Amino acid sequence: MRRKKEKFITKLLNGITTLLLVGLMLFWVQGYTNASGLKFVQVSDDHFLQDAPNTTFKMIAESPKLLDDAVSQINAMPNISFVMFTGDLIDKPFEKELHAVLPHLNELNAPWYFSFGNHDVCVGGYLTKQLYLSILRENNENFIFEKPYYSFVPKKGYKVIVLDSIIDTEITANGYIYPEQLKWLDEELKNSQKDVVLIFMHVPLIEPFPSPNHYMRNAAEVRAVIEKYKNPIGVFTGHYHAAKITQVNNVLYVSTPALVSYPNAFRVINITQKRNKVVFDIQFKETRLKNIQKLAKLMVFASTIYSGEEKDQNGTFVIKR
Numbered sequence: 509m510r511r512k513k514e515k516f517i518t519k520l521l522n523g524i525t526t527l528l529l530v531g532l533m534l535f536w537v538q539g540y541t542n543a544s545g546l547k548f549v550q551v552s553d554d555h556f557l558q559d560a561p562n563t564t565f566k567m568i569a570e571s572p573k574l575l576d577d578a579v580s581q582i583n584a585m586p587n588i589s590f591v592m593f594t595g596d597l598i599d600k601p602f603e604k605e606l607h608a609v610l611p612h613l614n615e616l617n618a619p620w621y622f623s624f625g626n627h628d629v630c631v632g633g634y635l636t637k638q639l640y641l642s643i644l645r646e647n648n649e650n651f652i653f654e655k656p657y658y659s660f661v662p663k664k665g666y667k668v669i670v671l672d673s674i675i676d677t678e679i680t681a682n683g684y685i686y687p688e689q690l691k692w693l694d695e696e697l698k699n700s701q702k703d704v705v706l707i708f709m710h711v712p713l714i715e716p717f718p719s720p721n722h723y724m725r726n727a728a729e730v731r732a733v734i735e736k737y738k739n740p741i742g743v744f745t746g747h748y749h750a751a752k753i754t755q756v757n758n759v760l761y762v763s764t765p766a767l768v769s770y771p772n773a774f775r776v777i778n779i780t781q782k783r784n785k786v787v788f789d790i791q792f793k794e795t796r797l798k799n800i801q802k803l804a805k806l807m808v809f810a811s812t813i814y815s816g817e818e819k820d821q822n823g824t825f826v827i828k829r
Contacts, residue, residue, distance in 0.1 A: 544664075544665055544780075545778065545780050546589050546662065546666055546704070546779045547585075547588055547589055547776070547779070548588060548589050548592065548706075548776075548777055549582050549585075549588055549591045549592070549618070549774060549775065549777070550591075550594060550708070550744050550762075550764050550774060550775045550777065551591060551592070551593050551594070551764075551767055551774040552594040552595060552710075552745075552746025552747075552764045552765070552767065552774070553595065553596040553746045553749055553765075553766030553768055554574070554575050554593065554596065554597050554598075554766075554768060555568060555571055555598070555767075555768040555769075556571045556572065556575055556597060556599065556605065556608070556609040556612070557571055557598065557599040557600055558572070558605065560599070562803075562807070564807060565749075565769055565807060565808065566599070566766070566768045566769045567768055567769060567772070567800055567803070567804050568599060570768075570800045571767075571768050572612065573797060573800065574767050574795055574800065575609070575612050575613075575767065576612060576615075577796055577797050578774055578795070579612060579613070579616055581796070582616060582617075582618065583617045585776065588617070588618040589618065589619075589662050590650075591616055591619070591620040592620070592621050592668075592670075592708050592744070593613075593621070593622045594625070594708050594709065594710055594744060594745060595625025595626070595627075595673075595674075595709075595710030595711075595746050595747060596625030596626065596627040596628060596710065596746065596747070596766075597609060597622060597625065597628055598627065598628060599627055600627070601627065601628060601633055602634075602635060603634065603635050603639070603643070606635065606643055607643070607647075610643075610647045613648070614648070619650035620648065621650070621651060621668075621708075622644060623656075623670045623671065623672065623673075624673075624710060625710040625747065626674055626681050626683075626711075626747075628640060628674070629674060630679075631676065631677065631678060637656050637672075637674075637676075641655075641656065653670075655672075656672035656674075657669075657670060657671050657672045658670050665702075665703055665781060666703055666704050666706065666779075667700040667703045667705045668706050669696050669705060669706070669707045670708050671685060671689065671693065671707060671708070671709035672685075672709070673685060673709040673710050673711040673724060674710065674711075680721075681721050681747075682711075682722065682723060682724070682725055683709075683710065683711025683722075683724040683725065683747070684725045684726055685709075685724075685726060685729075685730050690726075690729065690730065693730075693733055693734075694733050697734065698737075700739070701739050703739060704739070704740045704742075704781065704786055705739060705740070705742070706741075706742050706744065707734070707743045707744065708745075709743075709744075709745055710745060710746055710747050711723075711724045711745060711747045712724065712727075712743075712745035712746075712747060712748060713727045713730055713734075713743060713745070713761060714752070714754050714761045714763070715748065716750035716751070716752035716763045716813075716816070717748065717750060719748065722747060722748060735756060735757070738758055739758065740760075740786040740827040740829070741758060741759045741760070742759075742760045742762060742788060743759065743760065743761045743762065744764065745761075745763050745764065746763070746764050746765075746766065749766035749769050749814055750765055750813060750814045750816060751764065751765045751771070751773070751792070751815055751821055752816055752820050753790065753816075753819065753820050753825070755825055755827075758828075760827065762775070762777075765814055765815065765816075766814075767795075769804055769807075769808065769814065770801065770805045770808050770811055770815065771794055771801065771804075771805075771814060771815040772797070772800065772801045772804055773792055773793060773795070773815075773821075774793050775790060775791065775792060775793065776791040776793055777789070777790050783829075784828060785826050785828050785829060786826070786827045787824060787825070787826050787827075788824070788826075788827070789823075790822060790823050790824075791822055792821035
């Protein structure tokens, strides 16, 4: 009887120990997943302009309202690490417009950053890239960068790289990454091979649709640098006002539509790191100003070109380590 009781107690203790170990393991895995996650927002092509009429393509007159709606939605979201504006923050490259948009952006609860678009600067104009950057530094405590391309670490295990795809020497909507910047990009990627890398720029490396007046002139060269690295990489762009998501092995190319034109949307990206894979959960957030959105849809020739298919709007994308 005593032996049976001892065996029973031993089995019971072993069972309890096993359950505790399993519980601790699940707690550790869950804790690792939560601790290594990152959530951010990408907003593109705001084209903010005061006291101006709508055009045949852009809801310029409504641009302040659309921006305020996006800011309000973002502020209601929990755990946003940062917000990235991928170019054409303002529609006309005037200093007064940049100063006018800043109070709207500074309503954000999360830190916000910026990459240049072709509408943000004018070749030979007063609002140069350096002046633009100095105004941002003076009015955004999180923006400390001296150059139009830069990097930072939003959280351990992640590297954010912001590129300047805007041509300095001619008036054009085409993009180009200059050799000095491309060399810098290569070095940044080389030093970040254990991280999830998030690259932001205005001009896409994969076109949502063909446009000889908007494409990146050395896209193949830039892609060759990025795609030679095997860690998880996301590339987030705007410019075409269109939604498109393309996965090339370990690289996810995400083109985001414009806030100022149909579908008047932005993106929320939630990244989860697991032991053998990284999961990108991408959500498509439209404006709540539905009357403006309906009018914007009437102003484009083929709305589906810009809104994209469902797979270009929302989706879960897995990149194996």
